[in-house]
Amino acid sequence: MPREVRERQMVDAAVEVFARRGYRTASMDEIAELAGASKPLVYLYLNSKEDLFSACIRREAEALIAAVQAAVDPAAPADRRLWNGLRAFFAHTAAHPDGWAVLHCQARSHGEPFALEVAALRQRLVDVVTRLIADTAREGGCAVPLPGEEVAGLAHALVGAAESLAGWSNGLTGSGRSDRAAAETLMNLAWAGLGNLTNGRRWAPARS
């Protein structure tokens, strides 16, 4: 069996086991067995548990980002782009729950090397969203320019909301089209909020 195929099987198995057990609890024995290979072969191809985990993170991260970016047609208007990006995000995470679990739950809680890696991925997502927000503001005829830091904050908020909704709607059983519903909910929230902000309508605490 050629090396590349074997290697993909191994990473597949690793993603599954890491998602199920967590990084530390997962054992290389279980991963090797699930991959249908011997442990030394896993080490020969992937070096160490750390490297294997990194490989999982990288592969799943690239896949997620690629899915989102493929869905965003640069020629479409901003709202359409946002909508399609959200749809792709929810669809992809719903279709790859193990990969999403590795990225969202495991990678962040097991120390520097992985946290950094997944932070870099997340930053790329945030960047995509940041650009969408900026474009939305511009195309919507932004009356009051938003400061860069606020845009970044909004992007973080949206990404967090998406992550949270993904976890929730994927956890609901049986609701066949829940990932579309999630996208709609978030789209409504975001669209109205962004529209108001770019028009200078802000909420302010009443003076007490």
Added chain:
Amino acid sequence: MPREVRERQMVDAAVEVFARRGYRTASMDEIAELAGASKPLVYLYLNSKEDLFSACIRREAEALIAAVQAAVDPAAPADRRLWNGLRAFFAHTAAHPDGWAVLHCQARSHGEPFALEVAALRQRLVDVVTRLIADTAREGGCAVPLPGEEVAGLAHALVGAAESLAGWSNGLTGSGRSDRAAAETLMNLAWAGLGNLTNGRRWAPARS
């Protein structure tokens, strides 16, 4: 030294170590040492590593919820309640980064017993927010009643956005009042979004 004091020291130490190292990597030795007690005593008081971790989750969760609820004056108008709740959430997580790390990062990634526990906490937060949204809708003269599932989705989105913003703004260095800025950003986003929804102004994909 009375048992209660000792026990609190132990949980303090455990929260710190679990936050720094993660559940599996943290060792009972380190926790006992940091607590200034011997290991058998830790076991005598807290039974097992699992129970100790559960105790950490429970204590930090109660503290966070209590902080949020204490800030929400039931007599105030809905927007004010939401604002105060957000402020309290950001302030508390910023003030207790270890506790927040245990709840947000560690507890979710280490198997059933803890994930359930933290899910229950999160549900209570979501419930608080759900009620806020419902009240907001009612007080705002809700033209179009929101289905319960959508309200829940919004609540999850808001909580996720808050969590994400908390992580981001706590990570920024030097910006003295960043947790207030985070609350403002999120408040603007949420307020406008909710307002639109309760008035039936929804975004819909253009027919293609």
Added chain:
Amino acid sequence: MPREVRERQMVDAAVEVFARRGYRTASMDEIAELAGASKPLVYLYLNSKEDLFSACIRREAEALIAAVQAAVDPAAPADRRLWNGLRAFFAHTAAHPDGWAVLHCQARSHGEPFALEVAALRQRLVDVVTRLIADTAREGGCAVPLPGEEVAGLAHALVGAAESLAGWSNGLTGSGRSDRAAAETLMNLAWAGLGNLTNGRRWAPARS
């Protein structure tokens, strides 16, 4: 059982196993079993295989040097001191063959940390001998002063000769007093050689 006693038993066992199997081949399992303790206890007390081996080297080295130095009466004449030192060296190595094997065979062939440690020990032995040679020269009315480098060379040669003789005579079976014979042989060789050198009688290759 008090820690010190256990620790000595462990080092005893380790010296025996390291001598028999060699550093790398020796297994911590075997050492622990021979010491009558569990492996974790060995690690608790002695940290690692490396540290355990170092502890063996240090203990055996100190014992050997102490034996030699105890035998050398500073008030005695130089020849007497040399003789007593040699006797003690041969007697000690004969009485502690495992310790000698660890020092002479194992410690030198297993990488920097140990080689350095045993080199330091050997240097101390060489220093003792160097001083004896210098004293011998002085007391013998040295006609031609020996250069420092040559004295060091002589010391190394004597120590090497002693080591070699020790290995040989300890390997001979049955000869009850062989370690005394070894000392005599070496004493004769050294005494005459030193005497000639300090009197300027050197061997020189005939011109060809």
Added chain:
Amino acid sequence: MPREVRERQMVDAAVEVFARRGYRTASMDEIAELAGASKPLVYLYLNSKEDLFSACIRREAEALIAAVQAAVDPAAPADRRLWNGLRAFFAHTAAHPDGWAVLHCQARSHGEPFALEVAALRQRLVDVVTRLIADTAREGGCAVPLPGEEVAGLAHALVGAAESLAGWSNGLTGSGRSDRAAAETLMNLAWAGLGNLTNGRRWAPARS
């Protein structure tokens, strides 16, 4: 590439790696790579790690003995023969430090099969020296016949001294002709010592 050439490359590589890492720590992977061949080929030609190590020992041992014997002209007087033998010994070990390390450090510390092999070699060296001593005694007009066991002891002492001096002088840096100096030092020591012994002048402990 013809088998003999390949095989020599492999043993060359093995000597280097064994000298650097030690028998157990050396890996067949590294040896094969350094030899520029694949691992199965190494096994095809040399059977096993043990056999490969034995091959190294044998080759280096033969080379050393051959060098010493080539230098000893049977027609020359005994002192000349001793001198030339010493010179050749120091020169060869200085020129082949890896081979010498394998013989002197590694082979003795890794269990029966190798220790026996290297002991046999050493015995041949000792035999050469033994004959030299006996000849010296005869040619020097030996007044008091030396018992065979003492001659053997002297030979062991000389070989050990030579080994020790070789290690020391090879370790010194920069002294361009140190292997000649080593030979001189040892020659002086030996010559005078032997001369005295064959003339019955012995050192004896003063009666106490």
Added chain:
DNA sequence: TATGAATGAGTCTTCATTCAT
């Protein structure tokens, strides 16, 4: 209340060795 001493079970990792080609 408090602990020094002790361990069973399990993990990552390595390496000599062999097929199938």
Added chain:
DNA sequence: TATGAATGAAGACTCATTCAT
């Protein structure tokens, strides 16, 4: 002649947990 692919066996090390005191 030559090798890419594969593994069984073994070893260092760690840790949650428990007695005896």
